[in-house]
Amino acid sequence: MILQIPSLMFATIARSALHLNTLRRPELVDFALEEDVSSFMAKSLQCLRQELQTADPKTRFSLLPTIRTLFICEIYSGKADNSWRIHMEGAKALIESTRTNISQENLESDAVHHWISIRWFESVQSLAALTQHIQHEEQWQRGPRPLLCDQGEQSGVLDLYSGYTIDLDAVFREIGAAAWERQQLDNMPNNGSQLLEMNLRNRAKWLEHSVRAMISRDSRMGPALAPDTSLSKEEATQFSVCNLAYQYSALIHIYRRVQKLPSSAANVQDCVRRILDTVIGILPVSELSPWVLLTTPIFTAGHEAMGEDRIKAKGLLVKLYEKLKIRNTLRSAHILEASWSGNLSEMINPTGPDEGVFTKLPNGDDLETGTMACPHLGGRLAPYEEIWHDLPAPPLGSISWILQSADDGGKSLLGKFGRYYLVLSGKEGRDLSALREEWDAEKSRWDAKYRIGSLNDLHSMSRDGWEDFKGERGWKAGETAVVGTRKLCVKAICLSARIQINAEIIWPIILGMVPPFITLTL
Incomplete structure (x- = not known):
């Protein structure tokens, strides 16, 4: 199959x-993608674009493994940026377009043939629901609801691909929706109404009871296996531990993000210890085991861990990396250390949580409102508003980048995306300076669209020209670039490619990025 689909072949070579x-x-020492990996991923995306344009809609399902492999490359690279989301949305668009073009019988046949890719997509969608960058529109059903472990015969069946029972997917989606509702409620004046608060508390209790019932069920009988599946006693034990770790991870998300309990709460710390102790209890394990699936629950436990439990969590992630050499496990350990020290610097977010609610505006832009820690207010939380506007895709093969000054304490940032150029600079004792310029193709020149503050030491395309940036194709993330007389650190650089699946979807090939935050660990 790999040799028959060029995009899948290049994606597999990249991995x-x-x-x-x-x-x-x-x-x-860094998590930048090597040149050969980036090149193979770029080639895979180019082939995928052609295959999507020429393939019969009835056969598009066969391209799903390519998207899955590219997604895994992004996750396993340890970059910890948001590029994996592009592939998840691409898979969603492909599946939806396929469903509208083939019969139910053929759809079921494809689902059986590509069950690994289907389970990958369902699992990733559920785990992504736990992140803070997806708007949930599910409506809470009033009145009594059956527990999520009582949703049908297949709900308690162990999924060997994800390492937990299928009914946990519904739990993760419900937690994400409830956490989003909690976020909205907390941003309301006077923290919203008492009725909404009561409904959310009932939802949290229902979720907790559902997960507790799953734990009780699986402790008595073990996770159920599909009819055509068999495991050795050792394998069954390892999968049971993996399943249990994900169940307690779900409880941590309920306690922390829906109920808003502190990390020090007894319920939270009990879940942390149970995850770590159960995982340690099955060590050592071989490479071919659920061990590879445990990064997410270990990271979840480590994020809330205290005292010696932090040492255990980091040790497990480091041991996992030494065994399997998957970069995102080592990156997860680094991020945990940074979060424990309270100095996340560039690794996550130096000003603490920046969580908002998105509202679609009439012109298509998105308004984000919320609260964040403000450095100029001594770290005090204050409300904020941001407008998010989608830029048109840059031309195929164009370079986009982010540079940070290396000779003045890192107080200046320069960014280029297609025909857009932006500079921000702030120093002690001086107001913020900013410049935004756009390339005018008709006039063949850069035009300044916005200026504020002193611009004497900021590079302006319209004033200083493009000559100093001509070496951009030789830049690599983490290295130093010389622009004029200044030394700048290359923080991110990417090569753009474009694919069409019904509506236009942009697939950036990230060559390397220092992450502003982590949103998902798989």
Whole structure:
């Protein structure tokens, strides 16, 4: 199958190259993608674009493994940015377009043939619902509801791909929706109405009871297996531990994000210890085991851990990396250390949580409102508003980048995306300076659209020209670029490609990025 689909072949080679490069770098000091990995991923996306345009709608399902493999490359790279979301949305668009073009019988046949990709998509969608960047529109059903472990015969069946029972997918989606509702409620004047608060508390209790019932069920009988599945005693034990770790991870999300309990709460710390103790109890394990699936629950436990439990969580992630050489496990350990020290710097968000609610505006833009810690107010939480506007895709093959000054304490940022250029600069004792310029293709020149503050030491395309940036194709993330007389650190750089699936979807190929935050660990 790989040789028959060029996009899948190049994606598979990219994943193999990523693993091989990791084996060759025992001391991993950065998480930038190597040039060969980026090149193979770019080639895969180019082939995928052609295949989507020429393939019969009835056969598009066969391209889903390509998207899954590219997604895994993004996650396993350890970049910890948002590029994985592009592939998830692409898979969603492909599945939806396929469903509208083929019969139910053929759809069921494809689902059986591509069950791994289907389970990957369903699992990833559910885990992504736990992140803070997806708007949930599910309406809470009033009145009594059956527990999520009582949703049908297949609900308690163990999914060997994700490492937990299928009914946990529904739990993760419900937690994400409830957490989004909690976020909206907290942003309302006077914290909203008592009725909404009561409904949300009932929802949290229902979710907790559902997960507790799953834990009780599986502790008595073990996770159910599909009729055509068999496991050895050792394998069954390992999958049971993996399933239990995900169940307690779900409880942590309920306590922390829906009920808003502190990390020090007894319920939270009990879940942390149960995750760590159960995982430690099955060590050591071989490479071919659910061990590879445990990064997410270990990270979840480690994020809330206290005292010696932090050492346990980090040790498990490091041991997992040493065994499997998957970069995102090592990156997860680094992020945990940064979060424990309270100094996330560039790794996550130096000003604490920045969580908002998105509202669609009449012109198509998105209004984000919420609260965040403000450095100029001594870290005090204050309300904010931001407008998000989608930019048109840059031309195929164009370079976009983010640079940070290296000779003035990192107080200046320069960014280019297609025909847009932006500079921000702030120093002690001086107001913020900013410049935004756009390329005018008809006049063949850069035009300044916005200026504020002193611009003497900021590079302006309209004033200083483009000559200093001509070496951009030779830049690599983490390296130093010389622009004029200044030294700038390359924080991110990407090459753009475009694919069409009904509506236009942009697939950026990220060559390397220092992450502003982590949103999902798989």
